[in-house]
Amino acid sequence: MNGPIKMYQTRRFVRHDIPVELPKCMYTLKNIHSRNGMVDGAVDHVLAKNKKLDIFDQVKQFLKNNHKIPGMAELEAKQEEILQQLAELKKQILSIKSDLKIAAVSTTKPSTNFTSSTCPKITINNLPDIVINANPSNPPYSLQIIQKLLQDTLALTFSTYLHSTVSSLSEEAKKLDSTIVNFAPKSNVLKLNIRLIWKTIDSNTELLVSHIPILGEVNMLRYLSRAVKSSLNYDSESDCIEIDSLLDICYLLVRARTKTERAGLLQTINKSLGKAQWLVGRSQASIADVAAYSAIRQATSNNEISANLGKWFQRCETVLLGC
Structure with a gap:
């Protein structure tokens, strides 16, 4: 074929010069290309005319118009008052600390010789009331030994009781009971009172500290060795x-x-x-x-x-x- 080819024309399917009405059943979105989702002073098709501003927009609007936020002055005054009280409390605590003059306690390695008279003095770390439940069939003989080993530094005084579940004590339990109760501690040492209750329980001796049971005689010894700073530790x-x-x-x-x-x-x-x-x-x-x-x-x-x-x-x- 000679010459240019003629192009045929087609009917336009989409027109951009006519207004498009959005259906009423669809929800609207803010314009993401405008500042804060909208143009200042203008209302686009995604924002209702009488929409209420949120708290952040209200604050910005108040500050923009040089208005003060209601209650802000009272809140700032309250904050300043609290800060002053905290500062005063800090000064009082520092003053009390300086008055107490807490001295550091020197730590020395304890001797392992229980029978030595040079055994270091011990201190009790606020031990609560101690109650021990023991089965007469399994007398805790360690109490007798601990009582004797600590006699130069700590007097363990026992008061014993018979629980309703026990009709009578065995011969070994009676002997242990009499020994620890009649033990005469020294008068110039610290004292720790212990209540020993003979009770029908299993083989585990129970040490009650603030109503919390520590089961087992060896665990009782662990507790005493850590609570009482002595050569037991x-x-x-x-x-x-x-x-x-x-x-x-x-x-x-x-x-x-x-x-x-x-x-x-x-x-x-x-x-x-x-x-x-x-x-x-x-x-x-x-x-x-x-x-x-x-x-x-x-x-x-x-x-x-x-x-x-x-x-x-x-x-x-x-x-x-x-x-």
Whole structure:
């Protein structure tokens, strides 16, 4: 074909020069291209004419017209008053602190010799009232030892009671009861009163501190060793982990039901003793010896312990109890 090709014309489908009415059933949106969703002084198709301004727009409008927000002056005055009171309170606290002149307490490593007269003085960290529930079938012999070991620094005075669930005490419980009650503490040391209630419970001795029970005789010893700053505290010792493990062994020994279970636990205690005089290879007794002596006396018979443990047991009665 010669010459240009003629283009045919088509009918226009969309026209942009006519107004478009939006349907009334659709919700409206603010114009995102205007400032704050609308143009100042103008109302577009997405904003109703009588729409109420929100709090932020009201504040801006007040500030723009040099108006003060209602109640703002009172709020600022109240804030200034509170800040002044806080500043005054801070001055009073600093003044009280300077008046108290709190001195730092020097920390010294405690001795592990319970029988030594040079045992450091102890302080009681606000101990609450202490109540101990014990089963007459499992007397906590450690109380007698602790009472004797701390006699130079802390007087543990006991008052004992018989619960309605107990008709009478066993011979061992009567002997322990009489020993701790009739113990004569020194008059020039701090005193801690303990109420011992003989009650029908399981083998776990219960220590009640502010009505919160601490179960187990070894856990009672842990509490006392931490609450009373004395040579009983073993937290700073290098063998504290091994002592804690032995305390757990003593807890299981009291609760063991068969001779086989007791034999395995006694073997662990005997291994810790080895050829040393005291447990954990120590040359002096520790809280582990106190717990182990009480557990073995409660739960085993003489024919169950080895000769090595038998010598250690006699040493506990001679050195710790003075028998």
